[in-house]
Amino acid sequence: MVSKNSWELLIVEDAQADFANLSPQVKKLVYRKLSRIQKDPLKMGKPLKTKEKLTSFDRNRIIFTLEIEEKMIHVWAIGQKDATKIQNTLIKRVNRFLR
Numbered sequence: 001m002v003s004k005n006s007w008e009l010l011i012v013e014d015a016q017a018d019f020a021n022l023s024p025q026v027k028k029l030v031y032r033k034l035s036r037i038q039k040d041p042l043k044m045g046k047p048l049k050t051k052e053k054l055t056s057f058d059r060n061r062i063i064f065t066l067e068i069e070e071k072m073i074h075v076w077a078i079g080q081k082d083a084t085k086i087q088n089t090l091i092k093r094v095n096r097f098l099r
Contacts, residue, residue: 007073008071008073009073009075010072010074011034012074012076012093014076022078022079026080030062030078034075037064042068045064061079063077076094077089077093
């Protein structure tokens with residue numbers, strides 16, 4: 001049963017591939033962090049300095065957007081904290097999906 005306070009988590013296909021390419025140890029950490037984000041995304045992460053409303057969480061970057069009224073979390077990218085690489089990848093993905 002899903003709590004009415006929980007958020008729906010949607011990991012886009014490209015981010016699923018990002019996750020699949022992580023080491024087993026990092027996958028465990030990311031999975032736990034995704035669970036924390038899903039419980040209370042408004043308190044997790046910090047906004048990135050981009051024109052899109054993107055949020056990043058922790059050193060293993062999880063980049064996501066929120067649709068607050070729908071209580072939906074979209075995960076766009078998952079990867080090691082290499083700000084330039086992950087942010088460029090993310091912006092390409094977001095632009096492809098949202099434009």
